[in-house]
Amino acid sequence: MNRVLEGNVRAGSLAAKTEFVPVGEPPRNQGSGDVFGQNREELNRESLQSKTQDETASWRGSMKRAIRSAGELRRHLNLDPPAGDSDGSDAEDHGFPVFVPLEFAARMKPGDPNDPLLRQVLPLPEEANSPDGFSSDPVGDLHAAVAPGLLHKYHGRALAITTGACGIHCRYCFRREFPYSENSSRGDHLELALKYLRENDSIEEVLLSGGDPLTLTDDSVAKLMQQIESIPHVRRLRWHTRMPIVIPSRVTDAWIERMQASRLTSWVVVHCNHPAELDSDTGAALMRLVDAGVPVLNQAVLLRGVNDDVDVLESLCRRLIDLRVMPYYLHQLDRVRGAAHFEVDQECGRALVSQLESRLPGFAVPRFVCEQAGQASKTRL
Ligand SMILES: *Cc1c(COP(=O)(O)O)cnc(C)c1O
Ligand code: SF4
Numbered sequence: 410m411n412r413v414l415e416g417n418v419r420a421g422s423l424a425a426k427t428e429f430v431p432v433g434e435p436p437r438n439q440g441s442g443d444v445f446g447q448n449r450e451e452l453n454r455e456s457l458q459s460k461t462q463d464e465t466a467s468w469r470g471s472m473k474r475a476i477r478s479a480g481e482l483r484r485h486l487n488l489d490p491p492a493g494d495s496d497g498s499d500a501e502d503h504g505f506p507v508f509v510p511l512e513f514a515a516r517m518k519p520g521d522p523n524d525p526l527l528r529q530v531l532p533l534p535e536e537a538n539s540p541d542g543f544s545s546d547p548v549g550d551l552h553a554a555v556a557p558g559l560l561h562k563y564h565g566r567a568l569a570i571t572t573g574a575c576g577i578h579c580r581y582c583f584r585r586e587f588p589y590s591e592n593s594s595r596g597d598h599l600e601l602a603l604k605y606l607r608e609n610d611s612i613e614e615v616l617l618s619g620g621d622p623l624t625l626t627d628d629s630v631a632k633l634m635q636q637i638e639s640i641p642h643v644r645r646l647r648w649h650t651r652m653p654i655v656i657p658s659r660v661t662d663a664w665i666e667r668m669q670a671s672r673l674t675s676w677v678v679v680h681c682n683h684p685a686e687l688d689s690d691t692g693a694a695l696m697r698l699v700d701a702g703v704p705v706l707n708q709a710v711l712l713r714g715v716n717d718d719v720d721v722l723e724s725l726c727r728r729l730i731d732l733r734v735m736p737y738y739l740h741q742l743d744r745v746r747g748a749a750h751f752e753v754d755q756e757c758g759r760a761l762v763s764q765l766e767s768r769l770p771g772f773a774v775p776r777f778v779c780e781q782a783g784q785a786s787k788t789r790l
Contacts, residue, residue, distance in 0.1 A: 501537075561612070653691065684727075
């Protein structure tokens with residue numbers, strides 16, 4: 410998901426830390442009255458509350474249990490430590506910490522150092538290379554900010570950086586160096602972002618990005634939605650999230666029900682790069698969204714050693730459309746420092762997409778695009 414790929418828990422960032430406040434209702438008063446004295450509505454409310462708590466405990470537990478170092482990830486997959494790292498404790502994370510939920514690690518092949526899912530999250534020494542043209546803000550996001558945490562680059566839609574936290578840290582992320590603590594629309598900042606949205610009635614769609622908006626709790630998400638709902642000219646919300654892919658239990662009933670109750674139309678854009686990311690739990694979570702009437706699109710990033718292969722891309726697109734998820738964009742890598750080893754030549758990308766066109770239904774072929782600072786939209790390649 411380039412563009413709107415989500416970010417990451419920046420080491421020590423304020424935004425990241427504030428996400429981990431436990432939600433939860435106060436404990437129920439055990440001794441008071443008997444259950445038969447309650448009316449149906451109260452019973453329903455209680456069962457909804459405890460369902461919400463269970464749901465929340467589940468995905469937040471996954472965040473807590475996530476793998477947080479290269480050494481731990483290697484041990485988890487029975488991989489040898491890199492040469493010269495005799496205790497296997499840790500490799501350099503190049504300032505961008507490892508973060509991999511166990512659900513995602515479970516889809517990797519143990520013992521395979523070239524596993525395409527592993528490659529997306531394991532730091533390599535190549536990250537130290539920084540050829541010309543690779544920078545910390547490759548797409549000029551810092552110049553597109555119209556309020557703290559609000560980017561307005563394209564007509565009719567504005568992108569809110571709701572948090573710096575993500576459910577996984579992708580090594581190629583174009584926001585791996587984004588200064589989230591000064592640039593997310595939270596707290597005091599949120600007021601300024603909302604003010605801009607209120608005063609610009611050309612904006613009819615608000616993109617919730619980050620970081621990943623679904624690392625916020627359902628309560629925070631509901632509050633944010635309420636604030637956006639109060640702006641009359643906003644008609645749509647677009648959720649840019651990798652959570653349904655990496656921690657499928659984040660697709661909670663509470664979130665789905667909140668979207669259904671909103672006057673805003675929600676679209677969800679997930680980020681999946683390889684067919685092996687789509688296991689049965691992920692597939693079920695995506696289908697639940699679609700069954701609930703929420704359209705789901707996918708964006709992928711073209712990545713060397715991950716999906717720069719026509720069979721892999723074809724299989725990814727097929728699985729997506731079988732789940733009723735539309736392949737939307739295939740992004741050319743944004744040239745962020747530390748990700749040069751993922752870059753695929755543009756010519757090669759074009760050839761892959763034209764081969765896809767000869768193999769797949771038209772609607773299953775993603776648009777191959779890149780992000781160019783100063784343009785009015787993504788650029789077709
Ligand atoms: C990519 C992006 C969007 C969304 O573009 P679409 O082509 O509508 O998907 C919106 N705002 C910003 C800042 C973006 O980078
Ligand atoms: S999910 Fe990955 S690509 Fe998306 S913002 Fe987070 S780290 Fe970046």
